[in-house]
Amino acid sequence: MRFLAEVELDSGDIIKAHCPNPGSMMGLKDAGLRVWLERNDDPKKKLDYGWRLIEMPDGAWVGIDTNLANRVVGEGLAAAEISQLASYDTIRPEVKYGTNSRIDFLLRGDGCPDAYVEVKSVTLSRQTGLAEFPDSVTARGAKHLHELAKVAQNGQRAIMLFLVQRTDCTRVTLAADIDPTYAAAFDMAANAGVEVICHAAEIGAQGIIFGAPLSFLRRP
Numbered sequence: 001m002r003f004l005a006e007v008e009l010d011s012g013d014i015i016k017a018h019c020p021n022p023g024s025m026m027g028l029k030d031a032g033l034r035v036w037l038e039r040n041d042d043p044k045k046k047l048d049y050g051w052r053l054i055e056m057p058d059g060a061w062v063g064i065d066t067n068l069a070n071r072v073v074g075e076g077l078a079a080a081e082i083s084q085l086a087s088y089d090t091i092r093p094e095v096k097y098g099t100n101s102r103i104d105f106l107l108r109g110d111g112c113p114d115a116y117v118e119v120k121s122v123t124l125s126r127q128t129g130l131a132e133f134p135d136s137v138t139a140r141g142a143k144h145l146h147e148l149a150k151v152a153q154n155g156q157r158a159i160m161l162f163l164v165q166r167t168d169c170t171r172v173t174l175a176a177d178i179d180p181t182y183a184a185a186f187d188m189a190a191n192a193g194v195e196v197i198c199h200a201a202e203i204g205a206q207g208i209i210f211g212a213p214l215s216f217l218r219r220p
Contacts, residue, residue: 003018003019003020003022004016004017004018004019004047005017005018005019005029005035005051007035007037007049007051015048015049016047016049017037017047017049017050017051018040018045018047018049018050018051019051019064020050020051020064020065020066020067021064021065021066021123022066023066023123023124023134023135023136024135024136025064025123025135026124026126026135026136027124027125027126028054028062028064028123033054033055033056033057034054034055035051035053035054035055036051036052036053036054036055036205037049037050037051037052038050038052050065051064051065052064052065053203053205056168058168060166060167060168061166061167061203061204062123062165062166062167062203063121063123063165063166063201063203063208064123064165065165066121068121068165068208069119069120069121069163069165069201070093070104070105070119072163072201072208072209072210073104073105073117073119073161073163073199073210074091074093074105075209075210076199076210077091077105077107077117078091079210081210082161082197082199082213083213084159084195084197085107085115085117085159085197087109087112088107088108088109088112088115089108089109089110090107090108090109091105091106091107092105092106092107092108093105097116097147097151098147098150098151099147101143101144101147103116103117103118103147104117104118104119105117105119112157113155113156113157114156114157115156115157115158115159116148116151116156116157116158116159117159117161118144118148118158118159118160118161119161119163120133120134120141120160120161120162120163121163121165122162122163122164122165122166122172123135123164123165123166124175125166125168125169126175128168129168129169129170129171130169130171130172130173130217131162131164131166131169131171131172131173131214132172132173132174132175132178133162133172133174133175134175134178134179134182135175135178136178136179137178137179137181137182138179138182139181141179141182141185142179142181142182142185144160145160145182145185145186145188145189145194146185146188146189148160148189148192148194149188149189149192149193149194150192151194152189152192152193152194153192153193157195158189158192158193158194158195159194159195159196159197160186160189160194160195160196160197161196161197161198161199162196162197162198162199162214162216163199163200163201164198164199164200164201164214165201165203165208166201166203167200167201167202167203169200169214170200170214170215171214171215171216171217172198172214172215172216172217173216173217173218173219174186174218190218196216197213198213198214198215198216199211199212199213199214200212200213200214
């Protein structure tokens with residue numbers, strides 16, 4: 001069932017955990033993978049555990065909580081760790097724009113055009129060292145690209161920021177075979193002036209923080 005996972009604990013008990021990832025989780029939900037859970041002490045929530053991390057057989061870490069991506073990127077923006085956006089000193093999250101949309105971050109700075117930043121969490125990898133987005137068809141993602149294209153055409157900055165929540169990738173590309181409509185929308189947005197920024201997330205048992213820039217390949 002979507003958003004639920006059955007996990008066998010070290011004790012042998014099998015529990016249900018919340019899976020905070022709306023994608024297909026391709027390559028990340030195979031039986032036998034070692035996962036990390038967070039205990040939930042909120043009595044208002046139905047499940048006692050939330051699934052947060054995967055420890056891959058080769059030692060790589062994957063963060064599956066898509067809700068954390070904006071928080072991690074927000075910390076990177078606040079610390080001016082994104083060189084292309086370091087000149088902005090005002091960061092506003094979740095601002096309405098376009099047609100019934102919200103931009104993840106609206107940035108403002110003296111002498112700078114407004115910058116609209118859309119964040120996408122990337123967890124798919126089917127080739128060594130290469131992260132891919134999306135891992136399933138995303139009509140919502142295509143809509144965001146169309147909205148960003150309009151922003152760029154109006155003379156403001158529009159940025160698609162891919163945060164790779166796995167430690168075994170150095171490059172990012174599109175999974176055009178999974179969602180050709182998204183890939184077509186991406187091409188349209190790029191031609192309209194939408195910028196692409198990719199960064200890694202540093203992941204471990206103690207948490208996730210904003211990491212180094214990664215290269216983007218339009219075609220792998």
